[in-house]
Amino acid sequence: MRSKTDQKNVIVDGSRIVIEAMARAGADSFIGYPITPANLLYQYAGQRFPLMLPAPDEITTLQWMSGLSACGRIPVTATSFPGFALMIESINMAFMMELPMVIILVQRLGPATGTATCGAQGDIALLKGMISGGHQLPVLCPSDFNDCWNLSARAVSLSAQLRTPVVFLTSKEEMMTRKSFDLVTLDDIKPLKRSFYGGDKPYMPYEPGENLVPEFLPVTSDRWQVRLNASTHNRKGILQHSGEEALANTRRLEEKPLRNLPDYTIFDLDEQKGAETLIVSYGISAAAARDAVAVIRESGKKISILIPKTILPVPDTCYNIIDSYKKVIVAEENINGQYAKVMFGERLPDRIRTVGETGRMIGRDAIIKEEAAL
Amino acid sequence: MSNILKTPVLPYCKGCGHDLIAKNTARALEDMGLKPLDVIVVTDIGCHGIIDGCLNTHTVHGLHGRSVALGAGIAFGLENPEKKIIVFIGDGGSTIGLQHILEAARLNLDMTVVVHNNMLYGMTGGQTSGLTPCGFRTSTSVSGNPWSGYDLCALAHTSGAAYASRIAGIGDISSSLGEAFAVKGFSLIEVIEICPGYGVKFNPGRKLSEIIESSGKLPGKWENRREQFGGVHGSKSGSLFEDLDIINSEFKSSLEKPLSLIISGSAGEGVQLAAALLSAAVVRSGLHVTQKGSYPVTVGVGFSTAELIISPFQIGYHGIDIPDVVVVTSGDGLAHCRSRIEKMAGGILFIDSSLQAPGTGADVRSYDFRSIGARAACLYALFRFADSTGYISKETLYRVISDGGLADKIPVKRISELIDG
Numbered sequence: 001m002r003s004k005t006d007q008k009n010v011i012v013d014g015s016r017i018v019i020e021a022m023a024r025a026g027a028d029s030f031i032g033y034p035i036t037p038a039n040l041l042y043q044y045a046g047q048r049f050p051l052m053l054p055a056p057d058e059i060t061t062l063q064w065m066s067g068l069s070a071c072g073r074i075p076v077t078a079t080s081f082p083g084f085a086l087m088i089e090s091i092n093m094a095f096m097m098e099l100p101m102v103i104i105l106v107q108r109l110g111p112a113t114g115t116a117t118c119g120a121q122g123d124i125a126l127l128k129g130m131i132s133g134g135h136q137l138p139v140l141c142p143s144d145f146n147d148c149w150n151l152s153a154r155a156v157s158l159s160a161q162l163r164t165p166v167v168f169l170t171s172k173e174e175m176m177t178r179k180s181f182d183l184v185t186l187d188d189i190k191p192l193k194r195s196f197y198g199g200d201k202p203y204m205p206y207e208p209g210e211n212l213v214p215e216f217l218p219v220t221s222d223r224w225q226v227r228l229n230a231s232t233h234n235r236k237g238i239l240q241h242s243g244e245e246a247l248a249n250t251r252r253l254e255e256k257p258l259r260n261l262p263d264y265t266i267f268d269l270d271e272q273k274g275a276e277t278l279i280v281s282y283g284i285s286a287a288a289a290r291d292a293v294a295v296i297r298e299s300g301k302k303i304s305i306l307i308p309k310t311i312l313p314v315p316d317t318c319y320n321i322i323d324s325y326k327k328v329i330v331a332e333e334n335i336n337g338q339y340a341k342v343m344f345g346e347r348l349p350d351r352i353r354t355v356g357e358t359g360r361m362i363g364r365d366a367i368i369k370e371e372a373a374l
Numbered sequence: 375m376s377n378i379l380k381t382p383v384l385p386y387c388k389g390c391g392h393d394l395i396a397k398n399t400a401r402a403l404e405d406m407g408l409k410p411l412d413v414i415v416v417t418d419i420g421c422h423g424i425i426d427g428c429l430n431t432h433t434v435h436g437l438h439g440r441s442v443a444l445g446a447g448i449a450f451g452l453e454n455p456e457k458k459i460i461v462f463i464g465d466g467g468s469t470i471g472l473q474h475i476l477e478a479a480r481l482n483l484d485m486t487v488v489v490h491n492n493m494l495y496g497m498t499g500g501q502t503s504g505l506t507p508c509g510f511r512t513s514t515s516v517s518g519n520p521w522s523g524y525d526l527c528a529l530a531h532t533s534g535a536a537y538a539s540r541i542a543g544i545g546d547i548s549s550s551l552g553e554a555f556a557v558k559g560f561s562l563i564e565v566i567e568i569c570p571g572y573g574v575k576f577n578p579g580r581k582l583s584e585i586i587e588s589s590g591k592l593p594g595k596w597e598n599r600r601e602q603f604g605g606v607h608g609s610k611s612g613s614l615f616e617d618l619d620i621i622n623s624e625f626k627s628s629l630e631k632p633l634s635l636i637i638s639g640s641a642g643e644g645v646q647l648a649a650a651l652l653s654a655a656v657v658r659s660g661l662h663v664t665q666k667g668s669y670p671v672t673v674g675v676g677f678s679t680a681e682l683i684i685s686p687f688q689i690g691y692h693g694i695d696i697p698d699v700v701v702v703t704s705g706d707g708l709a710h711c712r713s714r715i716e717k718m719a720g721g722i723l724f725i726d727s728s729l730q731a732p733g734t735g736a737d738v739r740s741y742d743f744r745s746i747g748a749r750a751a752c753l754y755a756l757f758r759f760a761d762s763t764g765y766i767s768k769e770t771l772y773r774v775i776s777d778g779g780l781a782d783k784i785p786v787k788r789i790s791e792l793i794d795g
């Protein structure tokens with residue numbers, strides 16, 4: 001433990017940590033449209049980002065971000081389901097054009113406008129299915145303030161590294177609750193160094209490069225023509241109906257986030273030798289799960305806990321860990337076991353149990369109770 | 375062979391105005407001395423949008439209706455203002471994405487929007503659009519459109535576009551296009567054409583000039599004298615952490631295990647501020663704290679509640695099921711946490727004396743918190759909490775208030791008189 005004199009204790013909310021981390025990591029533009037519970041992020045971004053623009057709606061938000069990204073910038077926005085819903089076609093566009101950007105999704109209680117000031121973890125199924133064709137963009141999900149810091153930076157670098165939009169998934173209580181926190185526990189963040197195409201042959205915007213990621217060149221290049229295309233296209237970026245080259249490109253979009261997944265598989269695993277039960281939880285519910293594990297262990301029982309932070313695509317490593325346990329309890333703040341079903345299908349196997357809640361956070365005791373009932 | 379165009383053979387039906395616009399755009403840009411890579415063409419979805427494969431410029435082919443916003447994003451991101459941004463969009467795209475046009479005009483972004491107004495949705499089968507003139511027949515209004523179309527130029531003009539013009543897509547239109555391209559700021563040029571597929575088929579014998587005449591939306595030019603948007607590329611001040619107070623733990627607390635506290639009152643009565651001050655006092659006392667706010671969506675009416683966990687240890691889960699201590703200063707506040715008070719088997723309830731305490735296992739302490747004014751009631755209650763539990767000293771609370779520059783805004787003296795007699 002650090003001595004008291006080395007500490008830098010503050011009272012801070014998660015929004016401030018996320019925006020500071022993204023700015024340090026090299027995100028340089030923020031487009032905002034107000035929505036609770038993402039407003040703090042918007043406010044802080046206005047104080048911190050080199051470029052901050054207020055958009056007239058969330059479709060515009062995503063389109064402006066795409067234009068900025070096409071110019072070589074890394075834009076960020078923050079929203080909640082109602083705004084996110086408006087963005088989906090444009091996120092598909094950015095996915096297809098392969099434009100780096102980060103979308104912070106702060107979950108609140110739905111359906112529709114639901115309750116703006118009430119948290120939730122209800123949008124996982126949506127994130128699983130939001131790209132037409134069933135392709136997957138990376139979704140990172142922090143479980144505490146240190147994650148808010150490290151994962152924010154990783155979301156920025158990952159978006160550039162994979163040339164893709166990345167969703168940073170949080171919820172109201174993670175972004176708005178104020179907590180005492182020691183800033184000294186935050187690691188250094190190195191700003192992203194981006195390299196653009198520097199070859200001496202004409203640029204091919206969708207030529208698969210290393211790990212299937214095409215090199216990037218801003219649409220402002222004086223040297224080579226740049227083509228970006230959200231319709232089915234060949235390696236040059238020219239529209240094609242369904243020719244072989246174009247479909248190969250679409251297949252590459254499926255493969256790209258998966259092939260690179262080992263590189264951004266992030267989770268916490270705390271295993272106890274001999275434990276037969278594993279608790280899996282993420283985001284806002286992770287803290288209650290950790291507390292529950294502490295209590296269960298104190299009672300003399302053995303138990304392990306997995307906190308996935310790369311939520312989608314589901315990393316193989318997480319499946320392997322889960323598969324090595326007889327009983328699994330997935331705790332998440334919805335009443336339909338969304339993440340459990342993303343992982344194991346609509347009809348959950350017997351050994352997969354869920355603890356859910358709606359309109360309030362899952363408490364520690366609900367998880368303890370489920371474990372006791374196994 | 376043309377420099378901007380890769381090929382003179384364009385993928386359009388014979389007689390389509392889109393072909394005319396593309397060729398005249400190329401001519402106008404070449405006349406301006408622009409090289410292909412000086413130009414970024416953003417195309418919409420529709421027949422006009424399939425041009426990008428034929429261009430030697432940079433090309434960006436996005437979604438239906440969104441090309442103006444996409445082009446606007448590029449305008450914001452341009453570091454070389456010598457680049458020319460041109461957006462090709464149809465009449466259909468112009469209405470589904472109307473907001474984007476108005477916004478780019480309002481901000482006067484440096485770009486030109488070329489509206490290919492063939493008076494219907496061409497690519498999808500000739501349906502009526504928001505720019506179809508009254509009486510014009512389409513595949514979805516075979517007896518003629520009963521409404522007249524938007525005046526797109528007027529909309530762009532009143533939104534602040536530096537330049538808006540409407541022309542008929544007949545003959546050499548390169549100088550009209552060139553005039554729009556040369557504008558510094560937002561320019562929109564609407565070119566009216568007749569779709570050789572559907573327009574001619576459903577309106578046999580009608581001439582473009584006559585259609586324009588009878589639509590009432592005549593060719594013209596509308597200008598606003600204003601500076602183009604100059605960009606907002608300044609860099610901001612340092613870290614967001616600089617605004618945070620570093621709190622040293624200079625006081626001691628006797629608290630040995632976590633304590634959960636709910637402060638519940640009315641919006642606009644300083645509940646969240648009182649909670650923030652208590653939180654700061656808690657950290658000054660060497661403890662950890664979490665402060666979760668709960669309030670309805672409307673600002674300034676209804677309940678306002680803060681839930682605090684105060685602990686000598688790191689805090690994980692920060693929700694509160696059944697609280698150890700509840701502070702209630704108003705009827706709204708009581709209503710919001712009544713059920714949790716009823717579930718308390720012990721602990722303390724501090725409640726304003728105007729309110730009837732619900733049945734509870736908590737030790738009920740009733741005081742006239744509101745007597746010192748609604749906005750200070752919560753803080754007064756927190757001093758009572760400090761005084762009777764001793765977990766946080768009253769001195770620490772005083773210090774937090776005075777260091778926060780709030781000493782003259784909060785009746786601290788009156789509070790201490792009330793408590794210490």
Ligand SMILES: Cc1ncc(C[n+]2csc(CCOP(=O)(O)OP(=O)(O)O)c2C)c(N)n1
Nearest residue numbers: 419420421422438464465466467495496497
């Ligand atoms: C969101 C969305 N809605 C509908 C469509 C289908 N769509 C494709 S092209 C088009 C019409 C284009 O008409 P217009 O913009 O006038 O261009 P034109 O084909 O006449 O040149 C429509 C409605 C789409 N691509 N996206």
Ligand SMILES: [Mg+2]
Nearest residue numbers: 464465494496
């Ligand atoms: Mg049309």
